[in-house]
Amino acid sequence: MICYYYYDAPTYLFFAPDIPELLYYSHIPATILALLVGIFVFVNNPRNLLNKILLSIALSFSAITVINLVTWTSIESSAIIFSWSLFGPLQGIISVLSIYFIYVFLNKEDVSLKIKTVFSLLLLPTFLFAATNLNLSGFDLAWCDSFQYEGDFYSNYYNGLGFLAILWTSILLARKYKGATRELKKQILLMGVGIESFLLLFFTNFALGDYLATIKFVEDSRLELYGFFGMGIFMVMIGVLIVRFRTFNVGMIASQAILIALLILTISQYTFAESITSIVLTSITLLFTAIIGFILLRSVRKEIKQRTELEHLTQKLAHANEKLKELDKLKSEFVSIASHQLRSPLTAIRGYASLLTDGTYGKLPAKATEALERISESSKNMAYSIEDYLNVSRIESGNMKYNYSDFNLKDEAEKVTDDLRSQAIKQGLGLIFRTNLKSRGVVHADIGKTVQIIQNLINNSIKYTPKGSIKVLVRDDVVKKRIFIDIEDTGIGMNEKTLASIFGKFERASNANSVNTGGTGLGLFVAKMMAEAMGGGITAHSEGDGKGSRFTIELPLAM
Amino acid sequence: MAFAMNNKLAGKILLFLNIILLILAVGSSYYRFVVLEDYVVAYEGDCDPDFESCYYDCEDDECNEYYYFSIIERQVKEIKALCGKDVTECDEAYECQPDVEFCTISFCDPMEDGEEACASNIDGL
Numbered sequence: 001m002i003c004y005y006y007y008d009a010p011t012y013l014f015f016a017p018d019i020p021e022l023l024y025y026s027h028i029p030a031t032i033l034a035l036l037v038g039i040f041v042f043v044n045n046p047r048n049l050l051n052k053i054l055l056s057i058a059l060s061f062s063a064i065t066v067i068n069l070v071t072w073t074s075i076e077s078s079a080i081i082f083s084w085s086l087f088g089p090l091q092g093i094i095s096v097l098s099i100y101f102i103y104v105f106l107n108k109e110d111v112s113l114k115i116k117t118v119f120s121l122l123l124l125p126t127f128l129f130a131a132t133n134l135n136l137s138g139f140d141l142a143w144c145d146s147f148q149y150e151g152d153f154y155s156n157y158y159n160g161l162g163f164l165a166i167l168w169t170s171i172l173l174a175r176k177y178k179g180a181t182r183e184l185k186k187q188i189l190l191m192g193v194g195i196e197s198f199l200l201l202f203f204t205n206f207a208l209g210d211y212l213a214t215i216k217f218v219e220d221s222r223l224e225l226y227g228f229f230g231m232g233i234f235m236v237m238i239g240v241l242i243v244r245f246r247t248f249n250v251g252m253i254a255s256q257a258i259l260i261a262l263l264i265l266t267i268s269q270y271t272f273a274e275s276i277t278s279i280v281l282t283s284i285t286l287l288f289t290a291i292i293g294f295i296l297l298r299s300v301r302k303e304i305k306q307r308t309e310l311e312h313l314t315q316k317l318a319h320a321n322e323k324l325k326e327l328d329k330l331k332s333e334f335v336s337i338a339s340h341q342l343r344s345p346l347t348a349i350r351g352y353a354s355l356l357t358d359g360t361y362g363k364l365p366a367k368a369t370e371a372l373e374r375i376s377e378s379s380k381n382m383a384y385s386i387e388d389y390l391n392v393s394r395i396e397s398g399n400m401k402y403n404y405s406d407f408n409l410k411d412e413a414e415k416v417t418d419d420l421r422s423q424a425i426k427q428g429l430g431l432i433f434r435t436n437l438k439s440r441g442v443v444h445a446d447i448g449k450t451v452q453i454i455q456n457l458i459n460n461s462i463k464y465t466p467k468g469s470i471k472v473l474v475r476d477d478v479v480k481k482r483i484f485i486d487i488e489d490t491g492i493g494m495n496e497k498t499l500a501s502i503f504g505k506f507e508r509a510s511n512a513n514s515v516n517t518g519g520t521g522l523g524l525f526v527a528k529m530m531a532e533a534m535g536g537g538i539t540a541h542s543e544g545d546g547k548g549s550r551f552t553i554e555l556p557l558a559m
Numbered sequence: 560m561a562f563a564m565n566n567k568l569a570g571k572i573l574l575f576l577n578i579i580l581l582i583l584a585v586g587s588s589y590y591r592f593v594v595l596e597d598y599v600v601a602y603e604g605d606c607d608p609d610f611e612s613c614y615y616d617c618e619d620d621e622c623n624e625y626y627y628f629s630i631i632e633r634q635v636k637e638i639k640a641l642c643g644k645d646v647t648e649c650d651e652a653y654e655c656q657p658d659v660e661f662c663t664i665s666f667c668d669p670m671e672d673g674e675e676a677c678a679s680n681i682d683g684l
Contacts, residue, residue, distance in 0.1 A: 131587035138599030
C-alpha cells in the first residue's frame, strides 16, 4: 500500500522529496566512515578478535542506517514495516557487540562462555518476537509510519538493551581505568569518549524520538537523526587510537589511508549538499577533519621516521653483536688450543726438572741445582698462568663444571692458610688465621674451586705485601645465611681507580709491577666468576695506595 | 586443554545459533510483512462533524481551515484486493463491507482521545 502523506515516490530507493534536510548528512557520512574504518581495521589484521567485533558493529550500524533511510524515504508500506521490524534485532546486536567490544579491548582476550551465553540470552527476545505483533502489528498510511502499532514491551526491551550497554561499558571502563598505567589510561579515556558518545547519542535519540512521535508530541522522529553523529565521534576516536597507540595493530600506511579517505569523503559531501544547512555543516566537518587529520598525519610521519631509524640501528647492533660473538668464540677457542698445547710440554719440563733436583740422575753441582730450581719455579708460574687462561676460556664458553657438595669452609680455609704460612714466613710476613662463627661454617659448593679461590687471594696478599702481616678471618651471618672469609694485608693497597677495575679481565693494580712483575691479571677475574657461579661473590676494599687491602669471599651457608 | 577446546566450540555454536536466529528473524519478518502482507493498515475515512465526533487537522500550513476524518483499520491484503495500492482513489475503502473479516471505523472519543482532539457539532460545539 502507498502512503499518502508524501505525494512523490522516491527515486533510486532513497532520494525523495519532503524529508528532513539533515537526513543524508546524518546517515551517509557516518555509514561510510564506519564501514571504511571497520573494513580497514579488519583487512589489516583479520585474525584479531577486536577487529572482527569492530567490523560487526560497523556492519550492524550500516544496516540500521539503510533501513532507517528506507523508513524515512519510502512510501511503500510493506517495505517500511519490514525495515521497521528490524530495528529491534539490530539495536540489540549493536548493544551486545558494544559491550563485547569493550570487554575484549580492555582485557585483550575473548570473554568467557558464561558471558557469551548472557549476551545470547539478552538478544534472544529481539530475534524471537521480531516478526510478531509484540513488535509491530500495523501501519498508518496517513502518517506513513508504525509508531501507533509498536508493541510497548518489545520497543522498551530493545531500547533498554541500549541503556544497559551504556551502563555496562561505563562500569567496565571505569573499573579498568582505576588500576591502569598512564598510557593505558589515555587509551581507555579515548575509547570511553568514543563508545559512550556513540551509545548515548544513538540510543537516547532513538528512544526519545520514538517516544515523542508515538505520543504525537512531535510530527515525526527526526530527533533520531542526531543519534547517527555519535558513530562519527566513535570512529574518530578509533582513528586516534590506531595512529597514536596502534591499538588495532593497523600499519602506518593504513592509518594515513584512513585519514586521506576521510578527507575525500567529507569533500565529496558537497556534491549532494543542496541546502545552506548541509553546506555549512559539511564545511565545519571538513575543517574539523582537516585539523585532526593534519595533527594525526604529523604524528604518523614522526613515528615512521623514529621507527625507521630505530630499525636501522637495531639491525646494525644485531650485526655487530653477531660479529662480536663470533670473534669472542674464536678467541676462546684459540686460547684453549694454545693453552692445552703449552701445558703438555710444560708438564714434561717441570717433571724432568724435579727429577734432576731430586738427584734421580745423580748429584748435580750447586749452581746447576739453583738453575733447575729457577726453571721449576718459572714453569710453575707459567702453569698457573695457563690454568688461568683455560679457566677464562671455560667460563666464557659456559663449559666450567662445578661439583657441589657440603663441606666445612672454616676447615678448608685453615688448611690453605697453614699450607701457605711457610711461604709467607719465607718473605718475612706473618699469616694469622682466626674465626668468628655462630654456625658450623658448612657450605654447599665446589670444594676444589673454593680452595682455589682462597689460595688465589692469600697468594695475592703474600705477593703484594712487602712487609707486615696477613690476617685471615672466617665469620658468618646466620640471619642472612652467609659466610665470609676476610683476607686483610698490610700491602701496597689500591686507589679508587684500581678498585673499580680490579676484577676485570687482564686488570692489575697500577702499582703491582713495583712488587711483582709476574701475573696475568686473570686470577681475580676467575675467582670472582667462580664465587658468583656458586651463589657468592668477592669484594675488595682499600684505604688507598700503600694502605693495605681487604678481600672478602662470600658464600651461602648450607642449611 | 580439553576444557578450553570445549569452551571454544561452545562459543562457536552460540555464535552460529545467533546468526541462524537473526536470519530466521529477518526471513520471517520479510515473509509476514512483504510476502503475506499480514498486518493492519490505518487510513483516514470520511467524517461529518454535524453527525459524528471527528478527528480533525489543519488543511494547510497556515491552518485557516480544518478537515475532519475518522480512522479506518483493515487488513492490508483485503484492502489491496479491493483497491490496489492506493486507497485515496477507491470508494470501497471508506466503508466496511459485510463479508470483510476485519474492518473498523473509529470516530474520535473525547474520553479516550481527549476533548481537544475531537471536533463535533452534534451538541452545538
